[in-house]
Amino acid sequence: MTKDPQAVPAQEALERLQKGNQRFLDALRPSGDISPELRRDTCENGQHPYAIVIACSDSRVVPEHIFDAGIGELFVIRIAGNVIDAHQLGSIEYAAQHLGCRLILVMGHTHCGAVEAAICHNPDGYIRFITDEIRAAIGGEKDEEKASRLNVRHSVSIIESSLVIHQEEETHRLCVRGALYHPASGRVEFLDDSGEKEKKDPNAGMDFAPLLESLIGVIQEFHLKLGYEKKEIGLYYPLDSLNRLLDRTLTPQEMDRALAAFADGEKDRLGPLQISRKGDRYCIRVPETGAAYVHDHVEEPKFLAAFLKTLERKDLAFSDIRAVFERFSNQARWKEADHEQFDYLFWFADDKPDAYRYCVRFEEDGHTSYHRFTQKEYDARA
Ligand SMILES: [Zn+2]
Numbered sequence: 001m002t003k004d005p006q007a008v009p010a011q012e013a014l015e016r017l018q019k020g021n022q023r024f025l026d027a028l029r030p031s032g033d034i035s036p037e038l039r040r041d042t043c044e045n046g047q048h049p050y051a052i053v054i055a056c057s058d059s060r061v062v063p064e065h066i067f068d069a070g071i072g073e074l075f076v077i078r079i080a081g082n083v084i085d086a087h088q089l090g091s092i093e094y095a096a097q098h099l100g101c102r103l104i105l106v107m108g109h110t111h112c113g114a115v116e117a118a119i120c121h122n123p124d125g126y127i128r129f130i131t132d133e134i135r136a137a138i139g140g141e142k143d144e145e146k147a148s149r150l151n152v153r154h155s156v157s158i159i160e161s162s163l164v165i166h167q168e169e170e171t172h173r174l175c176v177r178g179a180l181y182h183p184a185s186g187r188v189e190f191l192d193d194s195g196e197k198e199k200k201d202p203n204a205g206m207d208f209a210p211l212l213e214s215l216i217g218v219i220q221e222f223h224l225k226l227g228y229e230k231k232e233i234g235l236y237y238p239l240d241s242l243n244r245l246l247d248r249t250l251t252p253q254e255m256d257r258a259l260a261a262f263a264d265g266e267k268d269r270l271g272p273l274q275i276s277r278k279g280d281r282y283c284i285r286v287p288e289t290g291a292a293y294v295h296d297h298v299e300e301p302k303f304l305a306a307f308l309k310t311l312e313r314k315d316l317a318f319s320d321i322r323a324v325f326e327r328f329s330n331q332a333r334w335k336e337a338d339h340e341q342f343d344y345l346f347w348f349a350d351d352k353p354d355a356y357r358y359c360v361r362f363e364e365d366g367h368t369s370y371h372r373f374t375q376k377e378y379d380a381r382a
Contacts, residue, residue, distance in 0.1 A: 007100035008050040010175035014103055014190070016050055020067035021188045033070030042072040049075040051103040052095045054155065056082050060183045061109050067188075075101055081114030081151065082106055083133040084158045092159060102174055104159055107188065108152040109181040115148050139249055145180075152178040152191060154251055161253035208262045210245045214374070215270075217356075219286060219294045220301055221372075224308050228295050230288045239280035244376045252280055259284070269293055303328045303353040307370075314366040321346060321360055321368070328353055339381065342371070 008016070023031065052075045053063040063069070063076045075095040077088055084106075095101045108115075117123055118134035119142055137154030138147040156178045178191040218235050242259075243249055250258055256277060263273040271289030275282065303324075310316065310324045321344070325332035331349040338345070342359035357378040360370045373381070 006048045007102055010102040010173055013051040013101075014105075014175075014177065017067050017103075017105065017188070018190070020069055021186075023068040024066055025186050027068065030065050030068065032064055032068050032073065035070075038071050047072045047075075047099060049073055049095065049099055049101055051075070051105055052077070052092055052101045053105045053107055054079070054082050054084070054088060054092070054159075055107045055181075056080060056109055056112055056114065058109060058112065058183075060111075061107070061181055063107065066107075066181060066186070075099060079130075080127075081112065081118070081130045081134050082108050082155055083114075083130055083137075083151075084155045085133070089159065089162050093162075096174055104174065104176045105179055106152050106155045106159070106176070107179040107181050108148045108155075109183060110145050110148060111183055112144070112148055112151075115151055116144055119144065119147055137251070148180060149178075149191060152180060157251050157253045161256065206246060206248065206258060206261075208246070208265065210247075210374075211242070211262060212266065214245055215284065215286065216294050216298055217301075219291060220298065221304060221308075223291075223295060224301075224305055228291075230292050230295075232288055233286045233291055235284045235286065237282045237284065239282065240380070241377060242282060244380060245374075252277060255282070266290075301354060307358070311368050311370065316362065316368045318344065318362075345378075347375075 050073060053067070054077045055061050055063050057078045057080045061078075063074055063078075067074060075091075077091050079088060092104060096104070114130055115134055115138070117127065118131040118138065121131070123131055134147075134151050137151045139150070141147040141150055156176050159176050180189045180191055181187075182189065215235060219233055222233055237245075239250075239252060239255055242255055246258065248254075248258070256275075259275045259282065263275055266273060269290075270293055271287040273287070273290070274285035276285075277283075306327070307324055310320060313320070322332070322334060325334070325346050325348070329348050329350070329352060331352065332346065333349050334344055334346045336345070337343060337359050339359060342361045344360045346358045346360065347356070348354065355375065356372040357375055358370055358372045359378075360368060362368055
């Protein structure tokens with residue numbers, strides 16, 4: 001990309017949008033310049049829009065009116081529900097790379113029919129492409145305004161994670177912002193002080209400790225079962241499990257970044273973690289330095305060791321399993337499992353020596369299989 005001397009810096013573009021919206025609120029009719037002179041001038045000398053606006057197709061949401069803009073001022077992409085896919089990204093890239101736009105504004109709105117359809121209906125036909133995308137953004141949110149905000153955030157995060165846009169962001173001060181238009185008042189609410197902070201440090205306040213604990217727990221389990229070797233271990237997590245561990249509702253793109261930050265924070269301890277994703281399934285590869293760290297520095301889980309030792313025996317009975325739990329605590333509990341594929345659930349009421357839920361199944365061939373879950377994970381799958 002060539003440096004465009006006419007490019008308007010993102011902050012200045014944002015202020016122009018805010019002032020434009022104020023003029024719109026104050027005026028009775030649009031005052032943007034649509035004169036024949038400007039029309040001819042922009043044809044002969046090219047366009048230099050100062051911002052990219054992604055808005056809904058709703059006939060009440062007209063960005064040029066809302067920001068009191070004339071010909072050549074805004075590069076507008078309109079699509080029902082302001083969702084983002086490859087075509088929209090292509091348009092954004094074009095305007096950023098070739099027209100010098102520095103500000104990308106995703107503007108959702110209240111009373112959005114597309115968001116409402118995603119919350120309340122199951123549309124057929126091509127509409128579904130849009131409502132499915134919105135649903136991915138809003139999860140189970142039923143409040144229309146909150147859902148609209150989540151939908152804007154989702155579009156912002158898709159734009160930010162698009163590779164070319166991301167490079168532009170670093171080298172050319174490209175800025176992606178979200179906004180919510182209120183058609184009743186005409187006011188544009190720029191969603192961002194908190195969003196902006198999140199953007200600079202999207203993992204601010206995120207507690208990675210439960211993820212680290214889970215990782216270490218699985219590595220220990222692995223070592224106890226297969227014997228310790230100083231070698232790389234691959235661990236698999238679905239997106240929803242990671243969200244439960246981090247107590248967030250991150251999109252895959254946001255999770256990519258969160259895990260990158262996690263890996264960065266752990267590189268001195270666990271070594272360089274390799275993180276990959278297929279759809280919403282993640283693989284975290286812990287290198288041999290990480291395996292060695294867990295083996296050498298984290299205390300061996302004595303209960304898990306004893307439990308696994310017990311499971312090596314054939315033809316176990318319920319009482320054998322109960323005995324190993326009772327050996328470690330008088331707070332041991334058990335009941336029939338809520339999961340069809342298991343017979344019993346065991347746990348420690350006071351979460352000591354550990355807080356896992358152990359599901360056990362007595363197989364027909366005489367061996368005993370198990371899976372251990374965190375309580376949240378167990379509840380989510382019950
Ligand atoms: Zn709409």
